[in-house]
Amino acid sequence: MLVFPNAKLNLGLYVTQRRPDGFHRLESVFVPLPWTDALEILPAAPGQPTSITLTGRPIPGDPATNLCVRAYELLQADFPQLPPAQLYLHKVVPIGAGLGGGSADAAFALKATNELFNLALMPEALESYARRLGSDCAFFIRNQPVLAVEKGDIFEEIDLSLSGLTCVVVYPGLHIGTAEAYARIVPQAPKFPLREALAQPMSTWRDTVSNDFETALAPTYPALADIKQRLYEAGATYASLSGSGSAVYGLWPAGAQPAPMAWPAEYTVWQGVL
Ligand SMILES: C[C@@](CO)(OP(=O)(O)O)[C@H](O)COP(=O)(O)OP(=O)(O)OC[C@H]1O[C@@H](n2ccc(N)nc2=O)[C@H](O)[C@@H]1O
Ligand SMILES: Nc1ncnc2c1ncn2[C@@H]1O[C@H](COP(=O)(O)OP(=O)(O)O)[C@@H](O)[C@H]1O
DSSP states (O other): OEEOOEEEEEEEEEEEEEOTTSOEEEEEEEEEEEEEOEEEEEEOOTTOOOEEEEEESOOSSOGGGOHHHHHHHHHHHHOTTOOOEEEEEEEOSOTTSSSOHHHHHHHHHHHHHHHHTTOOOOHHHHHHHHHTTOTTTTHHHHOSOEEEETTTTEEEOOOOOOTTOEEEEEEOSOOOOHHHHHHTOOOOOOSSOHHHHHTSOHHHHHHHOOBHHHHHHTTTOHHHHHHHHHHHHTTOSEEEEOTTSSOEEEEEOTTOOOOOOOOOTTOEEEEEEO
């Protein structure tokens, strides 16, 4: 079975508290971004163990601990009828970019395994497997805009239509570790409650919707503010860092054309429609 795990954007991100387990409580709207990897899962050839073939962007770490393999093995532990599998992952979405690419791969591996082998798991059950693989991972099970709270793994509905907006994502190639980024944050309540701020026109978000990681990372990574500034110069109505970075995105109204932008050759730039 072939699936296309997509990335996500964070629209507003507030780190409100440090939890006793060392994780942080957050408030953020997660939005699917149609920038995708490709993942195929097949039963392995007879006698072969579970393995993964990786192409595209190099993924740091041992392939045996790739999140897709971990997702498959997590289900195998509860469903012994699952045979060894052959996984193929073609990695396109930048890694450590705040775009949730690894979490998406894991969530899509759970969903594809569920379908391919008729496990009949409902979305709630898939979400609880996903939570065990990463805080961001459960979002990708239903994969629709939500207000995420707690570790980013509990969701509240939000009435927000972003479809049709033009989006540009700029990844400057800085790999910022998630744990490192959280360590720089001093938790506090948001100045403007996110749900209320997002209910106002997009033109107001620049003054009311922010990402706590942006301020925390600015002194070390001045390139991030520079990208955001250039997205605004190209006419974006709203621009922000996504997650813990280093990808920065801009949003334009439906049908709008961003002014031409020149970026350094080492940057990866995606443009599309939400
Ligand atoms: C910051 C966010 C915002 O959407 O996204 P990314 O920038 O990674 O895409 C997420 O909270 C990232 O979620 P995810 O990448 O799944 O994190 P995990 O693997 O669960 O945790 C990695 C590390 O981040 C820290 N962490 C993560 C989530 C959270 N609510 N509090 C934390 O303190 C912990 O130090 C943890 O060890
Ligand atoms: N399939 C995968 N794709 C990307 N990263 C993966 C994958 N499996 C494991 N990882 C590990 O997860 C880490 C974070 O990946 P990713 O989700 O892309 O970043 P972010 O949390 O910034 O959105 C990487 O350091 C990588 O080593």
